[in-house]
Structure formats: C-alpha cells, structure tokens
Amino acid sequence: MIRALWQRRRIPLASLMLIRQPVRLAVALAGISFAGILMFMQLGFRDGLFDASVTVHRLFDADIVLISPRSTSSVSMAGFPSRRLIQAMAAPEVEGITPVHWNLLLWRNPETLGTRSILALGFEPGHPLFTDPTLAAKAKLLTQKGRVLFDEKSRAEFGPVAKWFREGRTVESEIAGKRVRVAGLIGLGASFGADGNLLTSSETFLDLIPNTPSGSIEVGLVRLKPGSDADQVAQHLQSQLPDDVTVLTKQGFIDFEQNYWRTSTSIGFIFTLGAAMGFVVGCVIVYQVLYSDVSDHLPEYATLMAMGYKLNSLLGVVVREGLLLALFGYLPAYAAGQGLYLLVRNATQLPVAMNTVRAVSVFSMILIMCMLSAGLAMRRLVDADPAEIF
Amino acid sequence: MGKSSLTVDIHALSHWYGKGSTRRQVLQGVDLQISAGEVVLLTGPSGCGKTTLLTLIGALRKVQEGDVDVFGQQLRGAARGQRQRLRRRIGMIFQGHNLLRCLTAEQNVQMGADLLPNLGYRARRDQAREWLRSVGLEDELGKLPHDLSGGQKQRVAIARALAAKPKLLLADEPTAALDSGTGREVVELLKRLAREQSCSVLMVTHDPRILDVADRLVRMEDGRLYQTIS
Numbered sequence: 061m062i063r064a065l066w067q068r069r070r071i072p073l074a075s076l077m078l079i080r081q082p083v084r085l086a087v088a089l090a091g092i093s094f095a096g097i098l099m100f101m102q103l104g105f106r107d108g109l110f111d112a113s114v115t116v117h118r119l120f121d122a123d124i125v126l127i128s129p130r131s132t133s134s135v136s137m138a139g140f141p142s143r144r145l146i147q148a149m150a151a152p153e154v155e156g157i158t159p160v161h162w163n164l165l166l167w168r169n170p171e172t173l174g175t176r177s178i179l180a181l182g183f184e185p186g187h188p189l190f191t192d193p194t195l196a197a198k199a200k201l202l203t204q205k206g207r208v209l210f211d212e213k214s215r216a217e218f219g220p221v222a223k224w225f226r227e228g229r230t231v232e233s234e235i236a237g238k239r240v241r242v243a244g245l246i247g248l249g250a251s252f253g254a255d256g257n258l259l260t261s262s263e264t265f266l267d268l269i270p271n272t273p274s275g276s277i278e279v280g281l282v283r284l285k286p287g288s289d290a291d292q293v294a295q296h297l298q299s300q301l302p303d304d305v306t307v308l309t310k311q312g313f314i315d316f317e318q319n320y321w322r323t324s325t326s327i328g329f330i331f332t333l334g335a336a337m338g339f340v341v342g343c344v345i346v347y348q349v350l351y352s353d354v355s356d357h358l359p360e361y362a363t364l365m366a367m368g369y370k371l372n373s374l375l376g377v378v379v380r381e382g383l384l385l386a387l388f389g390y391l392p393a394y395a396a397g398q399g400l401y402l403l404v405r406n407a408t409q410l411p412v413a414m415n416t417v418r419a420v421s422v423f424s425m426i427l428i429m430c431m432l433s434a435g436l437a438m439r440r441l442v443d444a445d446p447a448e449i450f
Numbered sequence: 451m452g453k454s455s456l457t458v459d460i461h462a463l464s465h466w467y468g469k470g471s472t473r474r475q476v477l478q479g480v481d482l483q484i485s486a487g488e489v490v491l492l493t494g495p496s497g498c499g500k501t502t503l504l505t506l507i508g509a510l511r512k513v514q515e516g517d518v519d520v521f522g523q524q525l526r527g528a529a530r531g532q533r534q535r536l537r538r539r540i541g542m543i544f545q546g547h548n549l550l551r552c553l554t555a556e557q558n559v560q561m562g563a564d565l566l567p568n569l570g571y572r573a574r575r576d577q578a579r580e581w582l583r584s585v586g587l588e589d590e591l592g593k594l595p596h597d598l599s600g601g602q603k604q605r606v607a608i609a610r611a612l613a614a615k616p617k618l619l620l621a622d623e624p625t626a627a628l629d630s631g632t633g634r635e636v637v638e639l640l641k642r643l644a645r646e647q648s649c650s651v652l653m654v655t656h657d658p659r660i661l662d663v664a665d666r667l668v669r670m671e672d673g674r675l676y677q678t679i680s
C-alpha cells in the first residue's frame with residue numbers, strides 16, 4: 061500500500077512552488093501565524109475569563125447546590141429560606157448540608173483606607189465548605205466573632221493583607237463600617253465578579269449585614285452519599301421542594317455562573333469578534349499570496365495543461381499549497397500561543413492555558429482560512445488557457 | 451497511402467477569431483496530412499495563421515469548421531476531457547521554453563515522464579535522466595531554468611516533450627530565441643530524437659537555414675496552405 065503510493069509519487073510541485081519564493085512564503089506564514097496567535101490570545105482570554113468566573117464555585121464541597129430562582133449570578137445572589145435545605149435532608153441520598161451566606165461587601169484597604177467590593181462567604185465554622193481539607197483547621201479560627209479568613213490570591217488593591225499577616229502583624233480592617241480582624245489566609249483566587257474573597261462565620265456575617273432576613277441564605281450545599289446519581293437527586297429535590305428554590309448539580313451551578321457571563325455580558329462577543337478579526341486578516345493575506353502565486357505561475361499552469369495535465373490535478377496543487385501553508389503557519393502560532401499564555405498567567409493570575417479543544421479549533425480555523433483562500437485563488441486558474449501559450 | 455498510417459489528417463479546416471463585426475477568418479479551408487514519423491516544416495509570414503493551426507492540431511482549441519483527425523480521433527466536437535487525454539500523446543515545444551521556474555531541469559523533464567501510466571517513481575526519474583543525457587545535459591540535472599542558457603533551456607523543453615513518449619511533436623518557432631548555430635543544433639537534435647521514437651513532427655519556423663531538416667515543406671499564406679515539393 062505505502063509502496064504503491066511511493067511508486068505513484070509525483071514531483072512535489074506545491075511545496076517547490078512555495079519554497080522557491082521564500083519572500084512570499086515568509087509573508088504567507090507570518091500572516092497565518094499572526095492570525096493564529098490572535099485567535100489563540102482572544103479565545104484564550106475569553107475561556108480564561110469564563111473559567112475565572114467560577115474559581116470559587118469549583119471549590120465547594122457539594123454535589124448539589126440550592127440557590128434562589130431570583131439569583132442571576134455570583135454578583136447578585138438573592139436569598140431563599142434555609143428551611144428548604146433542611147427539607148432536602150429528607151431525601152435518603154443526602155449525607156450532609158451546609159448553609160452559606162454570600163454577598164459582596166465593601167472592604168477597606170488597611171493601608172490606603174480606600175474601599176473595594178469583596179466577595180464574603182459566611183458559614184458555620186464546623187461545617188464542610190470547600191473540598192480543600194486544610195480549611196477545616198483554619199475554620200476554627202472563625203468561631204471567635206469578628207474574625208475573617210482572607211484570600212491571599214485577592215488582587216493587590218485590597219491592601220498588603222497577606223504580607224502583613226505573614227510578617228506577624230495584626231491585620232485589622234473595616235467591612236461595612238464594622239471592625240474585623242484577619243485570623244488567617246486561604247488561597248482561592250480572584251474571579252471575574254469578585255476581585256477578592258474572604259470567609260467568615262455566619263454569626264459575623266449577619267453582624268456585618270444586620271438587615272439580612274432571619275433564616276435566609278443565598279447558597280445551600282448538599283453532599284450526597286457515595287454512589288448517588290446527582291442529576292437524579294437534583295431532579296427529585298426540585299420536584300419535592302417549593303419553587304422558591306432552584307436545585308442545581310454542582311456542574312449546573314458552575315454552568316449557571318458561566319452562562320451569565322457568556323450571555324448577559326458582551327465579553328464573549330468581544331473576544332470572539334477579536335478572534336474573527338484574526339481569521340479575516342489571515343484569510344485576506346493567504347488569499348493575496350495564493351492569488352498572486354497562481355497569477356505568476358499562470359503560463360506554467362497553462363503549459364502543464366497543454367502537456368495533458370488535468371485541470372483537477374492543477375487545482376490540487378493549489379489546495380496542497382494551502383494545506384502546507386496551514387500546517388507550517390500553525391506550528392509557530394501554537395508555540396507562540398504557549399509562550400504568551402505563560403506571560404498572561406504570570407501577569408494577570410487568569411487561568412489562561414492551552415487546551416486540546418482550542419488547539420484543534422484554531423488549527424481548524426487556519427485550515428478553513430487556507431482552504432477558503434485556495435478555493436478563491438483557484439478561480440484564477442480557470443483563466444489558464446493552454447491555447448494562449450504558443 | 452492508407453488513412454490509418456496518417457498521424458494527422460486535416461480536411462477543409464477553417465477558423466475564425468472574434469465575434470460579430472470583428473470576426474475575422476484566419477484559416478481558410480486548410481488540408482494537411484502528416485504520416486507517421488514524417489517531419490514537416492511549416493513556414494509563412496507572421497500572422498498568416500500558423501500558430502492557430504498548431505493549436506487546433508494540438509487539441510488546445512475547439513475546432514469550428516472542417517475535420518481534424520489526430521491519431522484517428524475526430525477533434526471537431528471533441529469534449530474537453532477527450533482533448534485533455536489526447537494532449538498527453540502530443541509533445542509540444544513552444545517559442546519560449548515554458549519550463550517551470552521552480553523545478554530543476556531533471557524535475558521539469560520528469561513532469562513529462564510523470565504523464566506515463568503504470569510507471570514507478572524511480573523508473574520515471576531514470577527516464578527523465580536518460581532524456582537529459584540524450585540532449586546532452588547530463589551535467590545540468592540539478593540546475594534551475596534560471597541558470598541555464600537559452601539553448602540549454604530549449605533542449606530541456608525537448609527532453610520534457612519527448613519524455614511523455616508522444617507520437618506527434620508540435621513545435622512553434624523553437625529556434626526563435628536562439629542564435630543560428632544553437633538553433634540548428636537544437637533542431638537537428640529534435641529531428642534525430644523524433645526519428646528514433648518514430649514520432650511525427652510539425653514544426654513552424656521562419657529560419658531558412660533549417661529548412662533542409664524537413665522531409666516536406668508546407669507554406670502558409672493568408673490562412674491558405676500551399677504544398678512545396680522539397
């Protein structure tokens with residue numbers, strides 16, 4: 061089979077045509093790489109931002125999450141009666157629950173005294189909140205009133221809290237006009253809706269927001285017994301509980317948040333548009349290059365037709381040129397993408413990284429770009445009239 | 451002479467260019483027969499229709515009126531695919547060499563050999579080398595057309611045309627771009643190699659110094675063909 065193909069091998073016209081015009085080849089590859097890099101960056105940012113919007117959501121120790129149907133996203137969580145969470149305990153699959161208070165509060169930077177909104181979560185220090193096992197020990201520190209655990213990955217605008225704390229200083233600040241003291245550090249990560257996070261006990265939380273209706277919580281975590289089907293239990297609970305509560309699986313909770321940023325903001329549109337621009341620019345460049353390549357070689361194509369080569373086999377040459385350009389334009393774009401992701405990760409803390417889906421989709425876009433351009437450039441080849449070359 | 455031994459058999463061929471009021475007749479009832487292995491030279495003033503006749507025989511143009519029979523195939527009304535297949539059996543040598551600039555001499559000749567069916571890559575490459583040797587270019591295999599002289603390029607073009615093993619060779623002023631000494635050499639080479647392959651040749655030329663290589667001379671004037679006894 062391989063042998064037969066080897067025997068049928070022809071002069072590699074496409075690659076020779078490209079290689080023998082190094083300047084044009086360089087322009088084409090630079091254009092494709094540029095388009096590829098642009099697409100990698102824009103899509104990387106977009107996915108990174110969507111990913112970052114659920115940094116905290118992913119950490120919860122829960123199989124099912126209860127929220128209010130009036131909640132639209134992490135930045136506007138509404139309350140629902142905590143009774144519902146107790147009612148959920150009735151299901152045989154349920155192993156445990158954790159009621160969570162959730163709100164954005166104003167944190168005063170202890171250094172500059174400016175305020176900035178921070179995501180505060182309030183829970184019973186004895187209850188499991190995150191899957192991270194080191195939290196349990198730190199949670200004990202919250203039993204004392206007015207203590208908070210500060211997220212050391214919060215943005216620098218909240219003040220040098222982590223630095224001071226590690227230096228052994230007592231870090232105090234004000235939330236909603238009330239004095240709090242940092243009892244410890246945790247590592248969660250800034251998300252899209254919140255530049256920083258802190259944890260506190262329910263008691264302290266209610267103290268910070270005294271007008272919270274009693275018995276109202278924003279998030280209810282439900283843990284199931286091993287081997288339970290979360291989807292099924294969620295459906296069952298939803299049908300059992302009144303409709304002042306929405307029952308989601310943990311993945312559903314993550315999707316709910318991402319979906320908000322995807323559909324209710326222009327972020328997705330803006331970055332997708334950026335990627336589309338890269339695609340269009342790439343198309344124009346590749347088309348220009350292939351078109352002038354075909355035009356330049358028109359007498360040679362006509363000669364081949366006069367010799368008896370089929371038009372299709374000549375169109376095949378243009379297609380192969382497109383394929384080669386796609387392949388060798390993609391490789392540097394991929395390498396540069398990796399490097400830039402690293403830079404962005406270090407500079408912004410955003411979880412921007414290469415993944416297979418994006419690597420494949422950018423390659424597909426480049427392939428489509430090159431094939432589209434080749435298809436358009438081919439129309440020029442139809443002008444090659446072997447009768448005109450004598 | 452039996453019709454079957456004719457490589458080319460043309461009867462009452464007329465051709466027009468243009469449409470409507472600009473329509474102009476360039477061939478007027480041309481008759482021409484070329485037997486297998488015969489070398490025919492076609493001369494005539496510029497613009498009298500020689501190239502047009504060649505493109506019609508070479509199946510590069512649609513026949514409008516008259517009969518053009520090549521290898522026993524009627525070209526009037528022939529479909530594009532049929533003309534393309536027929537072209538594989540006709541070697542063509544152009545005024546300019548028309549080599550592919552991005553290919554070496556060897557690769558250019560192999561573009562001709564690649565048209566041969568049922569031959570492995572290596573066999574085709576060996577044939578290409580063999581042809582370059584017969585045109586005396588065995589030392590220039592790896593050179594690009596750019597680095598070859600005019601005569602060398604035209605010899606590569608001959609090798610390329612013959613590499614496809616044609617039984618008819620059409621050449622349009624192959625010596626036009628060459629000095630007379632080189633031109634003479636090229637034409638003699640062409641004739642010798644065509645003879646060895648028993649390939650018919652129809653060559654257009656203005657060059658009076660090469661007329662003696664022909665078996666037969668025909669002269670064209672204003673779209674009409676006159677047989678000349680040589």
Ligand SMILES: Nc1ncnc2c1ncn2[C@@H]1O[C@H](COP(=O)(O)OP(=O)(O)O)[C@@H](O)[C@H]1O
Binds near residue numbers: 468476495498499
């Ligand atoms: N594609 C074309 N369209 C219109 N007129 C043409 C075309 N090709 C050639 N002619 C005209 O037809 C006449 C014959 O041309 P041609 O066959 O090239 O003559 P020759 O090869 O003998 O010089 C010339 O007057 C030329 O101007």
Ligand SMILES: [Mg+2]
Binds near residue numbers: 450500501622
């Ligand atoms: Mg002419």
